[in-house]
Amino acid sequence: MRDFVYTNKSIEECYGCKACEQICPKNAITMSENEEGFQYPHIDTSKCVDCGLCQCVCPTQMENISVLFHVTPQTVSAAWNPNLSERLESTSGGMFFLLACQFINERGVVYGADYREDLTVFHCRFDDSEALKRARGSKYVQSDINDTFLQVRTDLKNGRKVLFSGTPCQIAGLRLFLRKPYDNLFTIDLVCHGVPSPFFFKKNLTFLEKEYGDHVVDFKFRAKKKSGWRSYVKYVFNQRKPIWDFLGKNYYTHAFHLGYFNRASCYTCDFSRSERVGDITLSDFWGAEKHCRSLKKARKWGFNLVMCNTPQGRSLYETVLKYVESMECPVEWAIQGDVRLRHTEQRPGMRDKAYKLLSEKGYAYMSSVYGIKESLPQRLIPAWAKNLIREIQSRI
Incomplete structure (x- = not known):
């Protein structure tokens, strides 16, 4: 048994895209895990x-x-x-769902991330x-690709139009797996800030179920209905009413934003750059309202960065232009606003011990020791007021 497709590389460089597993003719x-x-x-x-073949399709x-x-x-x-x-049901401006729905309406098939029952x-x-509604909304966990590359190849060979959405390493893995370009393939890459493991996310769910005494059936990472874009995480339970929690108070989302639990390869990612591998790049458009005041109103409920990187991507975007509000911007705005369009983020010192502590001490310990500790006055300020304060500060 050998640990990696390359003997001269560390297995920690692997992105987990599964291109090698699916291309192997001998299984x-x-x-x-x-x-x-x-x-x-x-x-x-x-x-x-x-x-x-495994070496030919490896994006490392x-x-x-x-x-x-x-x-x-x-x-x-x-x-x-x-x-x-x-738009309320989407993380940013709802552009992925709009693009994907239009693609399906034109008899295409879409591949994206969903939750299993667990x-x-x-x-x-x-x-x-x-x-397709199940694919809507960000899921800050590494997605299991399964055998979708094989399914995509079958669809393409059968003449179906295919839209595949994923992280840049997944898009690269798919394109390398296919070994040649297809006119009927369209790809959307996301500006990715790293992926924690399903193991860490499961610890989060188990903690919530113990704390609230009910089974979690859905987890929305950035729910808007309370007070707009980016403030809340929403826990949906089997029987009790949903709980809306401030984004930073949930230790999983707090640690995600600090990069404590990302896959090892995320800290040396070759795809954290403005040159992209997808036909379209989607993300939050961080900081665009600082350059154009007319975007401030749209920011409350979120808007997307849409980078059309190829003629294929531009043609896909044009299928929904009549349904959207949009404004063309310089690419520099996007690069200035998002570090992951410039370079990878440095591996924090906490990463070296994060999973060991999680396994030995438990999620509750991590949350209490390393989570956000709000003062009593901070806890008493409602999220809508905190958002208002941020909005006022952004105008100064």
């Missing part, structure tokens, strides 16, 4: 015939991925769905708009 590669809950490939040398190799980057975006826009009820995150195939 010699299997993914298994390490002690942190991340999946890594292992090669059964008794089955391996040294064909080299710069020589593999260098040809995938689109150097200059064709257009950069701030955009949002003006339908507020739909709230593990996985990629799956959607061919109707109602089911």
